[in-house]
Amino acid sequence: MIKINKILEHKKLTSTQKIILVVLLVIPEDSSMSFNEIAFYTSVTRQTIITNLNKLEEIGLLEVTRNSTNTNSYKILI
Incomplete structure (x- = not known):
């Protein structure tokens, strides 16, 4: 719950970035998701x-592990 509050209260994130981070936060950390799955859960385009x-990776709020499959693993750094 603390991480969700930090995400929602972050002043420099767009609403799209916030919802993406919240979606990634609710999946187990050792799981991976495709761009299409994230798009489905957030209702925005791929x-x-x-x-x-x-952008989130560039500003240091997200660590992405690129897998050899169609999915990536994500770690939120807030």
């Missing part, structure tokens, strides 16, 4: 997911 995941 391209929007990719753009925002890259």
